[in-house]
Structures are given as structure tokens and as C-alpha cells.
Amino acid sequence: MKKYIMSIDQGTTSTRAILINSKGEEVFKAQRPVECLYPKPGWVEQDPDKIWISVVDVINELLIVSGASMDEVAGIGITNQRETTIVWEKKTGRAIHNAIVWQSKQTQKICDRMAEHTDFIAKRTGLRLNPYFSASKIRFILDHVKGAQKRAEDGELAFGTIDSWLVYKLTNGKSHMTDVSNASRTMLFNIFEMRWDKELLKLWNVPAAMLPEVKDNAADYGEASFFKSGIHVWGVAGDQQSALFGQCCFREGESKNTYGTGCFMLMNTGKSPIRSKNGLLTTVAWRLNGETTYALEGSVFIGGAVIQWIRDQTRWIEDSSDSEMYAEKRPDTAGVYFVPAFVGLGTPYWDDDARGAIFGLTRGADRHNITRAALYSIAYQSKDVIDTMERDAHLDLNVLKVDGGASQNNMLLQFQSDILQCEVRVPKCVETTALGAGYLAGLGCGFWKSLSEISANHSAAKCFFPKMDPNQAKKLYKGWRNAVDATRAYKPIE
Numbered sequence: 067m068k069k070y071i072m073s074i075d076q077g078t079t080s081t082r083a084i085l086i087n088s089k090g091e092e093v094f095k096a097q098r099p100v101e102c103l104y105p106k107p108g109w110v111e112q113d114p115d116k117i118w119i120s121v122v123d124v125i126n127e128l129l130i131v132s133g134a135s136m137d138e139v140a141g142i143g144i145t146n147q148r149e150t151t152i153v154w155e156k157k158t159g160r161a162i163h164n165a166i167v168w169q170s171k172q173t174q175k176i177c178d179r180m181a182e183h184t185d186f187i188a189k190r191t192g193l194r195l196n197p198y199f200s201a202s203k204i205r206f207i208l209d210h211v212k213g214a215q216k217r218a219e220d221g222e223l224a225f226g227t228i229d230s231w232l233v234y235k236l237t238n239g240k241s242h243m244t245d246v247s248n249a250s251r252t253m254l255f256n257i258f259e260m261r262w263d264k265e266l267l268k269l270w271n272v273p274a275a276m277l278p279e280v281k282d283n284a285a286d287y288g289e290a291s292f293f294k295s296g297i298h299v300w301g302v303a304g305d306q307q308s309a310l311f312g313q314c315c316f317r318e319g320e321s322k323n324t325y326g327t328g329c330f331m332l333m334n335t336g337k338s339p340i341r342s343k344n345g346l347l348t349t350v351a352w353r354l355n356g357e358t359t360y361a362l363e364g365s366v367f368i369g370g371a372v373i374q375w376i377r378d379q380t381r382w383i384e385d386s387s388d389s390e391m392y393a394e395k396r397p398d399t400a401g402v403y404f405v406p407a408f409v410g411l412g413t414p415y416w417d418d419d420a421r422g423a424i425f426g427l428t429r430g431a432d433r434h435n436i437t438r439a440a441l442y443s444i445a446y447q448s449k450d451v452i453d454t455m456e457r458d459a460h461l462d463l464n465v466l467k468v469d470g471g472a473s474q475n476n477m478l479l480q481f482q483s484d485i486l487q488c489e490v491r492v493p494k495c496v497e498t499t500a501l502g503a504g505y506l507a508g509l510g511c512g513f514w515k516s517l518s519e520i521s522a523n524h525s526a527a528k529c530f531f532p533k534m535d536p537n538q539a540k541k542l543y544k545g546w547r548n549a550v551d552a553t554r555a556y557k558p559i560e
């Protein structure tokens with residue numbers, strides 16, 4: 067009897083697995099941390115074997131804790147930290163270099179050398195030239211491991227993002243595959259024609275023989291024979307796209323915002339890829355039955371991390387979750403604006419040189435006001451991104467679906483609703499990333515028959531509606547823009 071879908075969420079800091087029942091509810095969960103290695107300043111790597119071991123561990127733990135057997139699982143879904151790159155030997159399945167993690171800056175120089183191709187790359191991939199994406203990471207591995215380029219050309223090596231690596235391992239090396247959402251983040255995939263791009267491969271000097279087969283998000287990725295189960299992997303998606311799917315943002319204009327360390331926003335833009343004029347990324351959301359849905363993506367570098375800063379640098383609070391109670395001690399910010407440009411500003415400013423600032427201090431402004439201003443900054447920055455999306459896509463947002471650690475903060479979400487003047491909705495199951503891959507796997511193997519069946523199960527735990535007068539919201543937001551302008555105008559002494 068098939069009772070569950072198993073979904074694996076392989077993230078940068080941890081690997082999680084959940085069992086989902088037919089009502090779309092998370093019924094069991096297991097989690098393991100994953101270690102990051104920092105071989106040099108700015109470099110971030112992981113041991114591919116340890117990533118795989120963490121997945122084996124969470125699957126075993128899940129089965130043990132739940133008492134479920136593999137026979138009760140209808141299909142497996144995988145979602146993953148995107149862009150992180152592994153190259154391995156096809157014959158032995160052994161990686162030839164550590165995984166280079168998406169955050170790693172070790173390929174900055176390789177990207178700098180490609181600067182003249184920035185526009186061409188954007189036209190084919192929808193991405194900004196940046197070390198985040200996989201192409202420069204593959205280049206780095208092929209350049210730094212002796213003989214690797216030749217072996218890749220001879221067809222001996224395989225490249226994959228984490229999803230490919232896990233599918234390869236789970237299927238005992240039978241499937242070398244990826245899905246369209248992960249492929250769209252490699253900087254080698256033409257998102258308009260939906261295929262590996264020969265000219266991009268040439269530009270990066272990446273042999274086509276290394277590349278995985280690209281599949282729909284709900285499709286047969288092969289039997290997870292490592293577990294001698296007869297169960298197949300039926301769903302794969304990159305983490306942000308998976309969260310968009312897990313939030314049931316199936317229709318054009320529907321959007322989600324994940325409030326983690328940074329904030330990641332995706333808007334479903336339907337069947338047409340929209341080229342942003344304001345620095346948003348154009349990306350593949352998913353492809354189902356051969357039909358592609360696109361998304362616009364924007365990010366805020368410092369989201370929940372501004373609260374970590376308050377916690378660690380001022381010690382006014384002990385835990386991030388105390389920030390709500392602490393800020394609520396005052397009804398407003400007393401005119402204070404906090405611009406947390408600790409590492410520059412992302413969408414739509416793209417200003418690497420900006421640094422953080424606090425404005426509007428008076429003798430009466432206290433730590434509670436400042437903490438409130440820090441929380442507001444998360445909402446203001448999210449509005450910056452959402453406004454940009456609305457402009458680029460010519461769409462109006464009615465509801466923002468939210469998740470991530472800081473979405474536990476009711477004050478933040480009420481203010482987000484006020485400043486956007488739209489509904490903000492928190493889902494019942496907060497593991498939206500894992501849920502998305504689970505939904506995809508369920509669609510793939512027929513556990514659920516349609517998107518509407520999935521939506522029918524999906525429900526909100528909390529909804530926030532605007533309470534603030536629209537003119538007041540406008541005024542406050544104008545103050546934010548002024549604060550950002552002032553922050554960017556400041557030039558430190560060289």
C-alpha cells in the first residue's frame with residue numbers, strides 16, 4: 067500500500083528528508099547538518115561523499131523513526147542547493163574534486179576574464195555573469211585537476227549539480243540526469259530554446275560529454291536501487307523553484323518570498339520568459355509534460371541576518387525570535403531607518419560598495435526603535451524587489467506567499483502586508499522547499515493526479531492583511547528610499 071512520498075532537501079547547511087501523506091501533510095522528518103569547508107578566504111567547498119552520506123542517513127532515520135517501509139513510499143523527490151558543482155568519474159562514481167558551493171568566490175577571476183561576454187550570456191541564460199553559477203566552477207575543476215580536461219573530452223567524467231549527483235548515487239550510476247530548473251542555473255543552458263547551448267559550451271570550454279540529460283521536473287529519474295526498493299525518483303527541482311511549487315504558485319503572477327539569512331523572491335511569469343530591465347534573473351520555474359513555466363527571481367543579501375547582527379553585535383536580544391517582542395515595546399521606529407547594506411545591496415541597486423547605515427537618530431530613539439527599524443528593513447528590501455518584478459512583468463501582486471525562518475515573526479509579516487498593501491500568507495507546512503519536490507514526485511508517479519488536487523490540499527496557517535493607511539505606507543517607503551540613496555551617496559575614505 068503506497069501511503070507516502072519521500073522528499074529529500076539537500077541544502078547548504080543541512081540535509082532534510084520528510085514523508086508526506088496523501089493530504090500533502092508532512093508526517094515525519096529527519097535532518098543532518100552538512101559541513102562546509104573554507105580552504106581559503108571566500109572559498110566554500112563540501113565533500114561530495116559526505117553530502118551523499120547525509121542523504122543515506124536521513125533516509126534511514128526517516129524510515130526508522132516513522133516505522134514506514136520503502137514499500138509504502140510511492141516515489142522520491144529531490145530538491146537541492148542550486149549551482150553547487152561536482153565533477154566525478156563515470157566509471158567509479160568518485161568525485162575528482164570537492165563540491166564547489168554556490169556561495170564560493172574562488173572563480174571570480176575566471177568570471178572576470180569572461181566580462182566581454184556578459185550580454186551574450188544573459189541573452190542565452192537569463193543570468194548575470196557571476197561566480198555563483200556552475201559554468202565557472204566546472205572550468206575551475208577542469209583547470210585545477212591534472213588531466214581533467216582531456217578526460218572530460220574523452221567522456222570519462224560527469225558534471226552535475228547536487229540533484230544529478232544524488233540521482234546518480236541513488237540509481238547506482240544508472241542515471242546521469244538533471245531537471246530544467248537546475249540546468250537553468252548552470253550558465254550553460256539556453257532557457258529560451260530549453261537545451262544545452264553549444265556556443266556557451268564552447269565559450270566555457272566545457273565538453274558536452276560531461277553533461278547530464280535534462281528532464282521535466284516530474285519524470286522518471288530511475289530506480290533508487292541503492293535502497294533495493296523498486297522505488298523511483300519521480301521529481302527534481304532546485305530549492306527556490308521547489309519552494310515556489312511547494313507554495314502552489316502555479317499561476318502567472320503568483321509569488322513567494324523566503325525570509326532566511328537573505329531573502330529569495332520568485333514570481334511565476336507563465337509561459338513567457340521575461341527579460342528584466344532592472345537586474346532580476348530570468349529563470350526556468352519548471353517544465354511539466356513538456357510545457358515550460360518561467361519565473362523572475364530577485365534576492366536580498368541581508369534579510370534575517372540583520373537580526374543576527376543585532377543579536378551578536380549589540381547583544382540586546384539572545385535569540386532571533388526575541389526580536390519581535392523586543393521591537394513591540396515601541397509602536398514605531400521613531401523615524402529611524404536601518405539600511406543593512408553589510409555586503410552591498412542586491413536587487414534593484416546592485417551596489418557592491420554600499421555599506422550599512424542607521425539614519426534618523428534622536429536622543430529619544432532607543433534600541434527597541436532600532437530593532438523595529440531592522441525588522442522593517444527586511445520588509446522594505448522585499449518591497450524593492452517585488453516592485454521591480456511587478457514593473458518588469460506588468461503584473462500586480464495580490465498575495466505574497468512566505469516561508470523561511472524569519473517568517474515566524476508576525477510583526478514583520480504584518481508590516482510587510484502594510485507596506486506592500488497586499489495579503490501575506492504563511493502556509494501550514496513550513497517545509498515548502500521539500501514539499502515542492504514532494505509534490506513534483508507525487509505528480510510524476512500518479513500519487514496526485516493534477517495541480518488542482520495538490521492546491522486543494524494546500525492551506526494557509528496565517529494570513530496578514532494591510533491595516534495601515536495607504537498614504538502612510540507610501541510615506542514610510544519614501545523615507546526608506548531616501549535612506550538608501552543617502553547610504554549609497556556616502557563614500558568612505560580610501
Ligand code: ADP
Nearest residue numbers: 326327370371373374386387470471472474475
Ligand atoms: P537559512 O535557511 O538561510 O539558513 P532560515 O530560514 O533558517 O535561514 O532563517 C534563519 C534566519 O532568520 C536568521 O538570519 C535569523 O536571524 C532569522 N530569524 C529566525 N527567526 C526569526 C524571528 N522570529 N524574527 C526575525 N528573524 C528571525
